[in-house]
Amino acid sequence: MARLTTESTIYITYIATTPEKCWEAITTAAFTKLYFFGRTVESDWKAGGDIIYRTPDGKVDVQGRILECDPPHFVRFTWRVDWIAELRHLPDSIVSYRIERAGDGVVRFAMTEEHPEPIDARLLEGGRSGWPLILSGLKSVLETGKMFKADPPSPPKAMQDYIKELQK
Numbered sequence: 001m002a003r004l005t006t007e008s009t010i011y012i013t014y015i016a017t018t019p020e021k022c023w024e025a026i027t028t029a030a031f032t033k034l035y036f037f038g039r040t041v042e043s044d045w046k047a048g049g050d051i052i053y054r055t056p057d058g059k060v061d062v063q064g065r066i067l068e069c070d071p072p073h074f075v076r077f078t079w080r081v082d083w084i085a086e087l088r089h090l091p092d093s094i095v096s097y098r099i100e101r102a103g104d105g106v107v108r109f110a111m112t113e114e115h116p117e118p119i120d121a122r123l124l125e126g127g128r129s130g131w132p133l134i135l136s137g138l139k140s141v142l143e144t145g146k147m148f149k150a151d152p153p154s155p156p157k158a159m160q161d162y163i164k165e166l167q168k
Helices: 019-027 029-035 121-144 157-168
Strands: 009-015 041-042 051-052 061-069 075-081 093-101 107-115
Touching: 009 121, 019 029, 019 041, 019 093, 019 107, 019 121, 029 041, 029 121, 061 093, 107 121, 121 157
Parallel strands: none
Antiparallel strands: 009 107, 041 051, 051 061, 061 075, 075 093, 093 107
């Protein structure tokens, strides 16, 4: 039997950069492709506007709508996985990025993934395997100018099992 949850996940990291440079890194395709598994982001960064993450071959990976935007400090948007057909029916989650000064040349970057509607708890494992690598990559790009060499994580077994159940 599936365990449903509305549990949120929060990731926090400290980055040697400015809020403006961090904002640029999360809102421009030239930066996101460096640390977000080759994905590029598209948006006008205005409340009500669309946000799309595309795979390197141009396909829509994730899409949503900007709920709140206060550059260079905060953005909150809906998040719907599009590249896995079996997950398109799920309710949107909400992702937010908060950037705060944490000293001279340092920001505190907080990323939150919310689930306002209940989802199968196994689905949380997808974000929990991907977000830490994405945020570590963001930190690396901003602090060193380059991305480390890491393979994108495969969907976790719990998530794969969920998808197999849907395919039956």
